[in-house]
Amino acid sequence: MGDNVKSKLSSKLPRVSRRSVLKSAAVGATAIGAGPLMFNIAKAADEPIRIGFPVPLTGPYGSEAQEQARCAQIAVDQFNAAGGLNGRMAELLVRDDKLKPGEAATRTLELIEKDKVHFVCGSLSASVQLSVNAVTKARGIIYVSISQSDAINEAKDFSKYTFHEAMNPHMTAGAVGRYAFPKFGKRVAFLIADYAYGHEMVRGFKRAGEAHGIEVVAEVTHPLASKDFSPFLPQIQAARPDVLCLCNFGYDQMNSLKQATGFGLKQQMQMLAPALLYNQRRAGGAAAYEGVIGGTNYHWTLENSVASAKAFNDVYRKENKGAPPSDYGAYGYAGVGALLDGVMKAGTTDSDPVIAALEALKYDKYKGTQYYRKCDHQSVQSVFIIKSKSKKDMANEYDVFDIVHTDEASETVLRSCADLGHEA
Template identity: 30%
Template sequence: MSGHFRPSRRAMLKVGLAGAATVASPAILRLTASAQSGPIKIGLPLALTGALGSVGQQQKRGAELYAKIQNAKGGILGRPIELLIEDTAGNPANCVRKAQEMVERRDCRLLTGITLSSEALAVVPKLAEWDSIFISSDNGDGRLTAESLVPNFFRANISGPMGTRAVSLYLRTAKLQKFYALGLDYAWGHNSVQVFEQEAVKSKKEFIGKVFAPTGTKDYSPYITKIRQSGADAVFLVLQGDDNNAFLSQAQQYRLPEKVKLLTEIVDLASIRAVGDASLGLIGSSRYSFTYDHPLNNEFVALWKKEHGTVPDTFEGEQWQCMKVFEAGIVKAGGIEAAKLRAALEDIEIESVKGKVHIRKCDHQGVQQGFMVEVVKKPGFDTPVPEVIATFPGDSTTPTCNTMTFKD
């Protein structure tokens, strides 16, 4: 030792751990030189498997076609787009872990496509620490742009309350008076049913009751029995993926549509294709529809047909629009640094597949038109398709800032 200070093993371990934490802490990580000049990395932690795997697969296809088309044009700001795609299986803990790995190991600071609202709610508290921007392409839970809003989160898609509001506006002139609701038993389902109940009461309609089914439910007969016995004129559905397909098939089997009108927050082609004629007559809001006649949508549909030989579905269109919002923000910011990109995205407006989309500065929600569709048979299509039967301006379907409630 001869007079020299030699720290204990425990002290050295403490210093070592502290040093490692300093190096690895996302709070102080900054964009590397390669991240500022190399490919623009966009991370998509997606539910590619599980009950909502069909939604995650749509988001994946939407992002991939955008990246392919944009890279053929030279990328964004002359930089190629690189997509980092991982399967979360719809598990919030998996989603946080996959997103964190993208940030810390692959220096990816742009996130999108997180499929379930429960996953998004788990990720958003981490965004400031990760110095990352997350733009939602499908998350429905209204809280993400209300009490759970964080500065680095933006929503380009139609939210659950917005879809529900379109349905409620449509029903104001309908003869239907008594309503029941069935939703998936997680954040999005509860949130949308809550908004529907509030809107029904506000419209002087009778809201009889509600029930929630766990994701992955195979047998919907007990729920169908409750709906039949409720005395409702119509049932409002907040279902997606395998659950939606199972319910619609079984509803037809039990002849529920003969007694109760089926209304839904989301009409998508995946469910229509899965259940065929069991979807006929279904009325609901649509976050995106290939049948909407708009020059940019017609162009997108043509691109999609060329690539996939079919028309784009709901979340393929929503993901495409989300990528266009990302692109506009990055161009305006002149790069992908979070602080500059956040400022650029606030109050940005683009023209896209659904017309004008304005990202509102006050709560980062994308204000856009609301669509109502009815599932019908049309010449030239093997399966039924959603036909647009009503549109509502974004100002009437978007909640007041930082809320899930509406002006009237």
């Protein structure tokens, strides 16, 4: 290049001082250093909000678990349809825990470490949920349980990351006992599924019965997933109770009721099933369940008086050929729905802000107002006492229960924070 050309180009370039060169170099170095951080922030803002959902899709509680997954997905779909969290969509990752604590722990650990979930919701057994809770609390992941348990609220198992959306046995059996014992008599027998859920239900009935002077005349345990109840029912029949409390769940509840009906027990005593299940009632038929009284978190006929129940039913019916949702399905809907409400209120998926938001949350997903008690994160909610209808009284195939009483939402029906081992 000739000297004249160099001179012309140089005259067009700005003069650059040494100070400006050093300043520019420093800014460039800062930008390079911040690059990965800015990338990670942008990535976090775009990534989906992942919710792990371990439930027993196979096994004796499979119908309830599948229903919970369907209803949880509705909550996710509604959150996404509303725009998510500033455009961040939610994603439900369903896993089969096979109703086994060890399997549940493995699946939960995979969800956290491999799938990088932000939250976990699910489980459908008192012992399984404790296994899930042990994994999540050790890793600082919020867990919303949607199955009945007393122990999960107790200080030895609880952590700040633990939330319990489902009713607990103390609430459920307590409500049913307070309703039934004054009406049907004081001689009480128990048929008990021999694991945590069954024994916690018995404890709830006994505590409720103290005020009514009940006399326990038989306590008969059976293994989980029993098919033949003939070894157990004669022991109960021989005790001549006024009331039989069926402290079991799922197919165990259905099979024991069918066989108890065959033994003629329903003509001799009032049957109570603290968690009286919609799916099992429909599967078991009107004859086996007729006249049985129990408790529930939900029955679809609440739509006649509760706006949120009608809204929930309407969206479920649209996706399920006109059928209404079940009681345990509603737990899946509310567990995930309330969690996502907390995320929206916190404006983040970070655990501590979401915990604070959930502790302050008042929510009405399907049954009226609920909230989490701060000391143990138990959802305070109404309990409905239901009675199974005879076939002739059913308006349609889904009209299986009458709601005969409501225990309104109140902390007074819970065990106290001190009883649970909490300081406040």
